[in-house]
Amino acid sequence: xxxxxxxxxxxxxxxxxxxxxxxxxxxxxxxxxxxxxxxxxxxxxxxxxxxxxxxxxxxxxxxxxxxxxxxxxxxxxxxxxxxxxxxxxxxxxxx
Numbered sequence: 801x802x803x804x805x806x807x808x809x810x811x812x813x814x815x816x817x818x819x820x821x822x823x824x825x826x827x828x829x830x831x832x833x834x835x836x837x838x839x840x841x842x843x844x845x846x847x848x849x850x851x852x853x854x855x856x857x858x859x860x861x862x863x864x865x866x867x868x869x870x871x872x873x874x875x876x877x878x879x880x881x882x883x884x885x886x887x888x889x890x891x892x893x894x895x
Contacts (some may be wrong), residue, residue, distance in 0.1 A: 801830050801875060802876045812864070812882040822860035823882075834875050841870070 809827055813820035835841040838855070841848055847858040857866040862885045869878040 801834060801870075802874075803827065803831055804876060804878045806879075808879045808882055816864065816884065819860050819864050822863070823866075826859060826866065827855065830877060835870070836872055836873075838870075 809823050829844060833844065834865055835844075838848075838850060838877065841855070845857055849856050851867075853869065855868050855870050857863075857868070859866050859882075863883060865883050866879065867881045867883070869880060871877075
């Protein structure tokens, strides 16, 4: 998959170094795999969920949540946000 943009991963890793290894691992797996559907993605990332038109990944045993728009037809994944688990829960409770 083509990941747009890795910059968000690097920025989050700078602020939260405890997540850098797991984010790098996520990046390498996604970059070398072309997922054709959400079902295929769940085989690799069983904790991934669809929320609206976005996919939410639990990173590092729920240390972080990565929110992405995935376009399976073009093999592109757009990273929208990365939150700590606490930040994500705070945002979810306001909806």
